[in-house]
Amino acid sequence: MAVVESSEDGLVVALRGLLGADAVSNEEAERRAYASDMWPRHQIWKMGPTPVRHRPLCVARPTTEGQIQAVVRACRAANAPLIPYGAGSGVCGGTMPIRPRSVVLDVRRLDRLVSLDDLDLTVTAEAGIHGMLFEEELLARGYTLGHYPSSILCSTLGGWLAARSAGQQSSKYGKIEDMVVSLRAVLPDGDVVETGSGQPVDWTQILVGSEGTLGVVTRATLRVHVRPEAQVFRGFRFRTVDEGLHALRRIMQAGLSPHVARLYDPFDTMLHSSSKSGSPAEEAGRTATGPMSALRDLFSAPVAEVKRRAPKAAIALALSVPGVLARLVEALPATCLLILGFDGTRSDAERDLEAATKLALAGGGIDGGSGPGERWLAHRHAVSFKQSALFDAGAFVDTMEVSAPWSRVLEVYRGVRAAVSPHAFVMAHMSHAYREGCSLYFTFAGYKGDAAGLERLYDRVWAEGLTAVIRCGGSISHHHGVGLSKRDAMRREHGAGLRLLYSMKDVLDPSGLMNPGKVLPDRAVEG
Amino acid sequence: MAPPVTDASALTDLTRDYTREIREATSFPQALELGLGKGRLAPGETLSARSVAEVCITLAAASRFGGHVRLGPAQGPDEVGLRLDALVGITDVDPTSGLVRAEAGVTVSSLEARLADAGLTLGAALLATPEARIGAAIAAGAWPGAAMRLEAVLPDGTPLCTPLAPRRATGPDPDALLHGLNDRLAVLVAAVLRLDPRAQQSRVEHVKGPPSALLEAMRVLLRDHRLDVELSATSDGQELTVEVSGDDARFDTGLALLASLRAVGAVSVTGGLPAPPLGRTEVAGWRRLQSRVAAGGPVWLHRIGRHGAWLRPGPQGAIDDPWLAQARAALDPGAVLRHDDAPLRRRKGRAT
Structure with a gap:
């Protein structure tokens, strides 16, 4: 066991006394493992001379809510920051231990499905329950939460609630904040609060999205649905993003509730190419050579294939000229793919798909059959595990998920592309559609020859991208949360409304020990 | 667009x-x-x-x-x-997104009239209280989730708008610190409301019957099926009157529901539902709905769906939450804002 100097810290000793020696670790390997989540900026650090810039004092693994209370109180007594941690799949640096002597509180040992209420159609589960195991247990009992984030294989219920997660079926089932009925949380003073109806203030919606800055969620009650009997898919191709958006909006506002609704821009559509499809854009995507081919492989091929087919030089060349690449993509005979899916009883699903198909065809869509949707379904969780290929090549890739009302969506799409394209290659899809608007999910990749330059480029892309989002009338995050990466943009997101959020922080966590430095920007700068 | x-x-x-x-x-x-x-x-x-x-x-x-x-x-x-009654601006009609911005003094009926030309409607749940003013209703805790953005003025005179987005993941929801708090932390001056498309031709049916049986029939049908109609109901303690409304061209699911209700003793009646009291609305599950109806006394249900409904009257009493009091002290150190309503009490205290 590689014990470091921090083993002498009295807090570590105290926590071991509370939880048992096996439940508190300050091994160097563990401290490094919990040094970050999946924030791509941290991946860039790994390319440079200082791969790990922050490490927690230790990692605590309680098994009960009472133990969480004890840890919270011990940290408070020791004036040590506490960072609630799920499975570490966040991409905004939300669990990074940026303050000295931070204790990471890994809640994954609180992993029980507590109860299922067949009358109210609700489930109660502990915060550390693993996403896929939770859903599989519900499916086995004849229910579904309907929450399938692409991180479902590496995330927890607590993490979903902390960051206001959205699943791929949110157009029908809603985001996690729509599903949650009530929750229990350990507050920064160690007390437990139970939220729910009957209270004048909706504390549930204050704690949800707080990313561990107001307390530690220990369990939640959520709405479930009877496991759908069937799901049916249909793909459509549109000539332009505008045309596709128009059709998607009409479908959502007709009162239809597709469980899957995804519209891809031309390059993102190209990534869905397969040997069985034959649109001009997809054909062009398959036969592209040189930098375009490297870029396509970069985003879509398995890691091993990327290394074989897209050598670093080709990737560097492709991403060094993002503006040229953008023009190349725009020159492709482009189409935009819309995938729609409906679930429920077979008759309900087929009836709704027929109604949606009529609207899509009336909006200029070309029927692509069930293939695109079925292919998407087969690979729906693959994205989260593809990042390393690009970082191996010395580049970065990241995603920016924002949202806007329908009247602003196209403006946000164009505004972000215009802001980011000079610096990085960018593509997008629109998913998580609602009656009033939708999410825009930008994927961007950039390259510089050295880690320091890459980090500067990364920061510039984010700064200009978020500025464009706000200028065009969007919100800076739809479902990844704020963490560190969007913290400073919160001023422009909320304006004076930030004072309401500060007031909650002051009331619940006056010592500022709960996940400090996240979500809310520094008030000293605020003035 | x-x-x-x-x-x-x-x-x-x-x-x-x-x-x-x-x-x-x-x-x-x-x-x-x-x-x-x-x-x-x-x-x-x-x-x-x-x-x-x-x-x-x-x-x-x-x-x-x-x-x-x-x-x-x-x-x-x-x-x-x-x-705030003279704040009657309807300043933003967004038919593309199905949204409208209305100031606090606008009444439901005047707003609905303005929306007619745009082919939009506030929906049956809001139209149930036609004389309600937007600001007062939201401040009192009516219509959970009906607003996508709230606008308010802090006690020092600073205006604020919550973000305008269909959904967002930018921290705790500040709307939760404005909705239902009777202007304790800030004075609510406007809201951006979600709208529904107005049906070309709408149809409304009413049936009346034993409350418990009718609620159970609705729960069972909604558990597995989606409906294209809007459901509201009111109970006088003796009988439950159910209102089924929706687009005439898509009323087939409504007919299926009516058949289910008649099978457990519902009979057709004419006339609309009485207006509910304006005030706090609870989002209630089926157990809660059954117990409230069984307890007697008038209750109103709107937006009945798979997991329950809006229940009115909601929790009575009011805001005497210690956290809220502390937040208020921080935002309004000079106690600028004064209120006439009685202090509210938190229903569930902390567990320890």
Whole structure:
């Protein structure tokens, strides 16, 4: 066991006394493992001379809510920051231990499905329950939460609630904040609060999205649905993003509730190419050579294939000229793919798909059959595990998920592309559609020859991208949360409304020990 | 896509410094005069604000000079009263997104009339209280989730807007600190409301029957199927009257529901549902709905769906939450805002 100097810290000793020696670790390997989540900026650090810039004092693994209370109180007594941690799949640096002597509180040992209420159609589960195991247990009992984030294989219920997660079926089932009925949380003073109806203030919606800055969620009650009997898919191709958006909006506002609704821009559509499809854009995507081919492989091929087919030089060349690449993509005979899916009883699903198909065809869509949707379904969780290929090549890739009302969506799409394209290659899809608007999910990749330059480029892309989002009338995050990466943009997101959020922080966590430095920007700068 | 129809001159200007008019003032009365105009408002009097700017200026003047603002008629010489009934701007109709921005004094009926041309409607749940004013209803806790954005003025006169997005993941939801709090932390001055497409031709049916059986029949049907109709109901303690409304062309699911209800004793009746009381609305599950109906007394249910319904009247009593009191002290250290309503109490205390 590689014990470091921090083993002498009295807090570590105290926590071991509370939880048992096996439940508190300050091994160097563990401290490094919990040094970050999946924030791509941290991946860039790994390319440079200082791969790990922050490490927690230790990692605590309680098994009960009472133990969480004890840890919270011990940290408070020791004036040590506490960072609630799920499975570490966040991409905004939300669990990074940026303050000295931070204790990471890994809640994954609180992993029980507590109860299922067949009358109210609700489930109660502990915060550390693993996403896929939770859903599989519900499916086995004849229910579904309907929450399938692409991180479902590496995330927890607590993490979903902390960051206001959205699943791929949110157009029908809603985001996690729509599903949650009530929750229990350990507050920064160690007390437990139970939220729910009957209270004048909706504390549930204050704690949800707080990313561990107001307390530690220990369990939640959520709405479930009877496991759908069937799901049916249909793909459509549109000539332009505008045309596709128009059709998607009409479908959502007709009162239809597709469980899957995804519209891809031309390059993102190209990534869905397969040997069985034959649109001009997809054909062009398959036969592209040189930098375009490297870029396509970069985003879509398995890691091993990327290394074989897209050598670093080709990737560097492709991403060094993002503006040229953008023009190349725009020159492709482009189409935009819309995938729609409906679930429920077979008759309900087929009836709704027929109604949606009529609207899509009336909006200029070309029927692509069930293939695109079925292919998407087969690979729906693959994205989260593809990042390393690009970082191996010395580049970065990241995603920016924002949202806007329908009247602003196209403006946000164009505004972000215009802001980011000079610096990085960018593509997008629109998913998580609602009656009033939708999410825009930008994927961007950039390259510089050295880690320091890459980090500067990364920061510039984010700064200009978020500025464009706000200028065009969007919100800076739809479902990844704020963490560190969007913290400073919160001023422009909320304006004076930030004072309401500060007031909650002051009331619940006056010592500022709960996940400090996240979500809310520094008030000293605020003035 | 068409941009929203906007009367920009009437929107709250978040970049404006609403204290600039009162910068030269040396007293509360003088600040009111400089900010609002001579003879418009003096301590002990009540202002019927004509714009959000007037709300900002009134609060800023009170905050700066130790005055107080009561939401309602003034009750003493150290305060002014503030009424929002004249804030009747409907300044943003966005038919593309199905949204409308309405100021606090706008009534449901006047807003609905304005929306007719755009082919939009507020929906049956809001139309159940046609005389309700937007700001008062939301501040009182009615219509959970009906607003996508809230606009308010902090006790020091600073205006704020919550983000305009269909969903977002940007921290705790600030709307939860405005909805249902009776203007405790800030004065609610406008809201952006979600709208439904207006049916070409709508159909409404009413049936009446034993409450428990009808609720159970609705629960069972909704558990597995989606309905294209909107469901509301009211119970007088003896019988439950159910209203099924929706697009005439898509009323087949409504007919299926009516058949289920008739199978457990419902009979057709004519006439609409009585208006519910305006106030706190609870989002209740089926167990809660059954127990409330079984307990007797009048209840109203709107937006009945798979997991329950809006239940009115919601929890009574009010806001005496210790956290809220602390937040209020931080946001309003001079206790500028005064309220007439009784303090609220938290129903569930902390467990330890």
